Amino acid sequence: MEKLNINSMIKSNQDVLVPRFGLGVWKSKPKECYSAVISALKAGYRHIDTAAIYGNESEVGDAIRDSGIPRSEIFLVTKLWNADQGYDSALKAIDRSLSNLKTDYVDMYLIHFPVADKRKDSWRALQKIQSDKKTKAIGVSNYMIWHLEELINETEVLPAMNQVEYHPFLNNNELLSFCNSKGIILEAYSPLAHGQKLNDPKVSELAKKYNKSNAQILIRWSLQKGMVVIPKSANPERIVQNADVYDFEINAADMVSMESWDEGLRTCWDPTTVE
Known part of the structure; x- marks a missing residue:
């Protein structure tokens, strides 16, 4: 296994390097979002994941600007919300996001959810957005295999990434294998299952064995499975702790x-209900 560190990257099928580890800011209120991004960048994070619907793009942009870290060193992701899907509306949505983020490009722009009857036009728009250099790479979120197959059959441009909920208690190996076979990066959001399984005895047992926190065990698992992982936290200490996963390895057994x-x-x- 390759020796991982907080700067480890994975090359996408669109020739863009994606940091394997990042900060998610879903449900982070504006003020706490700003502080979380500042804390994460200070701790060495270089991948920040937000979305239009989160309502905190502006604070992410402020934090990146105020961090003093060059924009070129930060991998910034945002997403096209469901209500903005469709060709023309998507082209307008990226401009709003870029204005909020105070940047002229993002590194990855994702379709947030596979909205029926609109996702094909949205993907066409994302290709236009990429050709206009408003994003370096384009991808999707919450796509199941049949959504990806539909997209692959409709386009020559494969998504660089598919961001889905993924953790040991929702371990969709079929989807992971499919993405791997197509060169699509699988990114794990909610790798801590929103804390619902953080104190599961099985997790606690391994945390004790490796002298690590329960969260660190779950994050390390995702990394060792080859995924990009974006744990969310607004707590500065936990932000640092979540990144402290590179001095141990979960053994094969x-x-x-x-x-x-x-x-x-x-x-x-649940995207499995969307045809």
């Missing part, structure tokens, strides 16, 4: 054991 934890636990929305 424990990784196999964790594979059996899957129980289909979704803590966010």
Whole structure:
């Protein structure tokens, strides 16, 4: 296994390097979002993930500006919200996001959810947005295999990334394998299952064994499975702690054991219901 660190990257099928580790800011209120991004960048994070619907793009932009870190060193992701899907509306939505983020480009722009009847036009718009250099790479979020197959059949431009809820208790190996086979990066959001399984005895047992926090065990698992992972926290100490996952490795036997934890636990929305 490659030796991972906080600066580890993975190359996308669109030739853009994506940091393997980042900060998610879903449900982070504006003031706490600003502080969280500042704390994360100070701790060495260089990947920040937001979205139009989160209502905190402006604070993310302020924090990046105030951090003193060159924009070129930060991998910035935002997403096209459902109400803005469609060709013309998507072209307007990226301009609003860029204005809020106080930047002239993002590094990755994602379709937030596979909205029926609109996602094809949205993908055409994302290709235009990429050709206009308003984003370096384009991808999707919450896409299941059939959504990806539909997209692949409709376009020559494969998504660089598919961002989905992923953790040991929602371990969709079929989706992971499909994405890997197409060169699509799978990014794990909610890698801590929104805390719902943080104190599960199985997690606690491994945390004790490796002398790590329960959260660190879950984050390390996602990294070792080859995914990009974006844990969310607004607590400066936990932001630092979540990144402290590079001085140990979960052994093969424990990784196999964790594979059996899957129980289909979704803590966010369920894209499997969307045709």
